Amino acid sequence: MEPTIFRFIFRYSMRAQIIVLVVTVISFPFLYLSLELPKTIVNEAIGGSGFPKTWSDIELGQVEYLMLLCAAYLVLVLINGGFKYWVNVYKGQLGERMLRRLRYQLFGRILRFPMPRFRRVSPGEMIAMIVSEVEPLGGFIGDALALPAFQGGTLLTILVFMFVQDPVLGMAAVAMYPLQAYLIPKLQRKVNALAKERVRTARKLSERIGEAVQGIQEIHVHNTSERELADFSARSGQIYAIRFRIYRLKFLVKFLNNFLASVTPFFFFAIGGYLVIQGDLSFGALVAVLAAHKDLSAPWRELLNYYQTMEDVRIKYQQVIEQFEPAGLLSEEIFSEVPEKIPPLDGSLVATNLVLEQDGLKVLDGVTLSLPLSERTAVVGIGDAGRAGLAQVLARILFPTAGSVRIGEYQLHRLPEAVTGRRIAYLDQAAYVFAGTIRDNLLYGIRHRPVMQRELSGSAKTRHERLVAEAEAAGSTTADLAAEWIDYEDVGIDGPHALGGRVLEVLRTVELEEDIYRIGLLSRIDGARNPDLVGRLLDAREEFHARLSDDTLRGLVEPFDESAYNTNMSVAENLLFGAPVGETFNVDRLADHPYVLGTLEEVGLKDAFLDIGQRLAEIMIDLFQDLPRDHEYFSRFSFIDADDIPVFRQVIRHARSEGPDKIEAAEQRLLMSLPFKLIEARHRLGLITPEIRVQILEARRAFARGLPERLRGAVAFFDRASINPAASIQDNILFGKPAYGSPQAQQRINRSIDAIIDAMGIRNDLVEVGLEAQTGIAGSRLTVAQRQKIGLARCLLKRPHLLVVNMTLTGVSFSAQAEIMRKVFAEMGGRGIVWVLNSAELARCFDRIVVMEDGRVVEHGSVADLAGPDTIFHRMAAAE
Template sequence: MESTIYRFIIRYSLRQQIILTIMAGLSFPFLYALYEVPKIIINKGISAKGIEYPTDIFGIELTQIQYLLALCGLFLVLVVINQAFKYVINVYRGLTGERMLRRLRFQLYFRLLRFPLPTFRKMSQGEIIPMITQEVETLGGFIGDAFSLPAFQGGTLLVILGFLLVQDPVMAAAAVALYPLQAFLIPRLQRQVNLLGKERVRLVRRLSDRIGETVQGVQEVHAHDTSALMLSDFSHRMSSIFFVRFDIYQKKFVIKFLNNFIQQLGPFFFYSIGGYLVITGSLEIGTLVAAIAAHKDMAAPWKELLTYYQQKEDARIKYEQVIEQFSPSGIAEDGFDVPHVTEVPPLSEQIVVSNLGMVDEQDNPFIEGVSLQLKLPSFVALVGPSGSGREELALALARLRQPDSGSIRIGDIDLANADSAMTGRRISYVGPSGFIFNTTLGDNLFYSLRHLPLGEPERDETMEQAHKRYVQEAIRSGNSPDDITSDWTDYAAAGATDYSSLVARGLQALAIVSLDQDVYQFGLRSTIDPVAHPDWAEAILKARESFARHVASNESYAGMIEPFDVERYNSNATLAENLMFGTPTDETFDINRLAENPYVLEVLEEAGLTRTLLENGYEVATLMVELFADLPPDHEFFQQYSFIAADDLEDFQSLVTRVKRDRLDDLKPEERTRLLSLPFKLIQARHRLGVISDETMASIVTARKIFAEKLPDDLKGKVAFFDVDSYNAASNIQDNILFGRIAYGQAQASDKIGALVGEVVAELDLYDTITSVGLGFEVGIAGTRLNVGQRQKLALARAIIKRPDLLIISEATAALDSATQQKIMASVLEEFKGRSVVWSLHRPKDAKAFDHVVVLQGGRIVEQGPFQDLDRDGSAYRQLIAAS
């Protein structure tokens, strides 16, 4: 990247800067005329000095009033012209600045993708993110102003000064008499502000880094009760920022005071010197008025120039600070284009590691003089104690860490100079903490296949025009013109031809890493759109029928499931579900706010249930207050009776103490709503509070019919009603198969019903279908909705799906139990027969499954060869096993 901001501006926007400067120059004659015309209006149009009426203008005879109106019209035209120049210049300046800001951010992000991995040990995301998003924000505005603003505002200042010189040299000198003083003082004060600003940026970056650490390590803070320590540290950091910012404010307002004071001295000189000249007859009053108006306008460009100087220094410092951080040692400097490589030849021959050396940030070696030859294809195990260098060797073989000495060659290719397309598509690496992106499980699985856009999406005329505009702007801004909405998936790399076959390959990869059962469970708990997938919905309905037959024909399932029946109250469902007899499709009928819904209240009133449920709510609140009065907030009862939170207990206690049951009419509207909301969450069979009577349940069934029959048109579609012959789009797949609720209190009911669902799914060959639905599961930020083992499995499956020639694994299953590790290792090696695997093992005894074993200690190879040769008494390998 360019070392200074002006180099960056000239390289990428010289043409635009020239255009802006030319436009500024073209505006000056009109600006001068704008100051000249008011003088003529006062002296000739109004005072009639030096002119006789009627007068002849371009062959047209004008009276004094006509002449005055013509001059006023000319003045208005000049105003419009000058404002038009300002508008065009400002818009083009803004456009140039935004394009350059977009280019700068793109280049910074591009370089971020090329950072050597050790860089991230010294720079946190808390430092990097603000640099790309916030710190360069002001640079966009400055870049647009870099040449055009001093040209335009400086030219404006010279035009006004020239006008004043023409009117009277003494007044012109008085107008700018103190400008040299400003030019001397302001830059010196501004330098001090710039240094303080640089310090402020450094402190804020450190603060951002600290906040990021706190978010990631908040569990440790709670576990060790170090909140006071963290708050003290935060306060100390804020104190440092406070005093720096206070010093900045003091110096900035000194600058502002000097600017304003010196600027106000101008009118003093005009009124005194100009007034004297008018009184003595040396100056016309019209000229003085025009000069005062011109000087007033002179303040704006001078102020803009002073502000520009401040912004220039601030932009220079910010740019240099950011570029310094984005120029770590070892980063590749080869432009900002990503070559679109479509064909990558397979790896062949052998890997030759020659005298490899790698050091850490303190130049301490963790790999020294490592040399080995690995024939391809083969299975290679790297074993050694912690700190032996096996993890770093695995990173080097994947070209994720550049060696400090020596080389790695694959055939005739030096890995250090290999194209990223070769290493990214023919080699896969999986470490102990593979990152999971905040998207669906399927997107994470197929992420390794998305190198280039391989197919254009269908676009109508409007979309095509928008796409062309996007491409044009991307090219002008030095960004990637590739369409993110295109199909980026390389189906052939996965051995697939279309999305359906890709999903099948994905399910195979999940099975290899033993993640398919988990994804199947995600699928059971997911919803599908029956309109988009009518065949899936039909298959689930068949599963519902089969499930019902199995339950009806086998007495062992008796009483374990309570099916939905429009004529019966379901005691294992909430009162809200019984009332609606369906599932809400959005927040309109959210169970937590059902007591506020006007239509629900209308239904309850018509069914005569309002008073009953209000009394039920009062009973629930009273029971909860009595039950939870002496319990800690984390007691399991709060989990069981989840319709009332520990934080709300005090409010309900105050309510039931103040208002007796026979005085419920005295309740405030918000209190009435709170009590009425409690019964909606009751599950009769689970909570067993004895609050909902048989009569009330019967009334709910009646109200259910009112709810469905009188549902307004604008609310239709807000509830997906339970219908034995229809798929419920708002319920998950498992609930659609069950079409009911598992009974509470039945021994092993949940396990037995779950097993039966599995049998039905297998019987109808729906396992793959439901598992594919599970690919749509949202995994959360950094995969936090998955456990550690699931994240490791998913990262491994992502590496497997692209079918690399060489798979490098470094403790990628360390979080799993021994049996699962063994199972996954056997499956991976079976899958990669005929290809190569290099596996850095944390348990040396697992090396018996590999063709070649490399034993490392202290960053050096102490032994290598076939497993049979190393598995002998006295060998370094045996000693390693004994030590582990």
């Protein structure tokens, strides 16, 4: 990277800078003319004489002359405006392109950082640097050359003018410059030092915020939010103090500058006045010089501002760049070199005298090994013993401090990443899942670079070409994200049509298919993208409902029926009879919605709700009033919070004395909110009588009928003939509620739904839906085991020639681990596997075992070789 901002600017934008400069210079005469013209208009056209004027052959009267000059003035204004607009846009574009280039280079650097670097810099710091710290650079870059040249030129012109008028006055005008040139940089240096400190403190702050977000669980577990807040406050206080000092210094510089600039006229009046009195200087010349001096202050101020910005930006650039120049940066060739044909890795993996030092500790201490790539090797040891380090060196994630690894004819650590990234796969328990769909995560490992461009035509093509040209102008890659990135042949897939089958195969290998199927069942379905499946799901719904009278399902489900009250749904759900979309009709807060309350009144249910509400409140008070207020039953069973018991007691007193329809509106709302929560089958209070059920059904119809246009999108009504887009696939098939009072209803329902799905042969379609589910930030919506299995599936999909696994699958049981291992062996065929394990028992499934201790290989051989009673391996196995 360029060591200073100016080197960066000149290297990548010299031409553009010169264009800005040249255009600025060209614009200068027009600017001058537009300043000059008004004087001519006033002096010659309006106040002049000697008309008509002859201009070559044309004669002009005074009015015509005036009009001509005014028209010229208007044209000049337009030209000036045009120049200004063009220069500003050009500068803006230049700045943004350079900023994009800088960010691209910085991000590219991160991708080349040696792995140990990531233990020392936090993501928060790096984000702050790339996103916010470099931001002001864009604004500066456009002005980098043009502004000092232009303002400096102006300043110089005026100074020359003054010296021509009178050298002594000229001297007087610059008399303060040496003092300013001495004082201002001195102060600025202090500002710079502070600015550096501010950047450092701000980075620490970003780091702390990042840490707090990642460690949020610990903060809650140990009640340390007060301490975190104190830490944050101390740091932001530090930033405040630094910034405040910067402000004071900055404005001191401005003050000093203004003061010294104002001292100059003092010299003019004193020296100039004296010279005029003495008769050495004409009065007119003094006035001219004074006027010129007034013009001097504007460019001078601009230059000072520029100087301050330049210093600020210079430091920022320098401080960012420092962080992106770590020792041991991976060489660019490793990334840029892409062989025409990616060679296979075969033969033997030979490690010679490997040493790996981390933070001064020897993780590997002279490891020498030879492993045929056709075999499966288990690495076991006592404690870590350097096993993780060995796995990472063999997977080319870490570069050894000394020694080398050869695979066949290649030096592993000199191979381009285009080869290692396709031929070697590595997985440990930290298997990272990116935010996105599960499918994207699975395919992540086989999307290396675009293999086939998109066919574009018409406006899409022009748009794409524009984007490409812009990326080139900013020195960024032009690779198209939407192109085909999968080299099917290389990963042994016939083509895009066979990808789905291969993904399923790998999902089965890592025993993830069932999970993805379940995720699919719980997902909503996008009917527009999946019209066929929608039809099949409706069939599944009908099939399920046909089976409801079978012995296994009898009485387990109360189907949704538009014309019947569902006793296993709450009153709120019965009223809505649909799945809420968004928060408007959240069933827990339905009683707060004015439209809902209006509907109740419309069908004459208000009095009934008040009455039921009053009785519910009485029951709740009767049941719960003696319990301590923090008793868990309140949250588990009560319709009323412990805190609200006294309020309801009062409301009931009023309702009893005045009648529930006479109490205040707010009190009525409280009472009316209670019946919404009633689920007849669960609460068994007998409050929803058959008459009220009929009325609620009427309210259900009125609700749907009168729903205003703006609320239409807030609820997806249940309809037997269509799939509900706001409900999960499982709920769509169920199309009803599991009945309370039937033991294990949900499990029995699930079994039946599974059977129907299998019988219809749409299980794979649901897996496809599940693959489209979002994983959440860092895969947070998935379990640890699911994340690890996705990581393993990702490795297998690319059919690596060497698979290195480092103690993963911690999230699954021992027997499941053994089963997956067996399937992975089958999937890998005769290709190489190195698996770091904790269990000597599992190690017996491998062809070869390496036993490590303290960073050295202490035993190495086939299972039979190490079976003897005096081997370390034997003792390890016995200790399990």
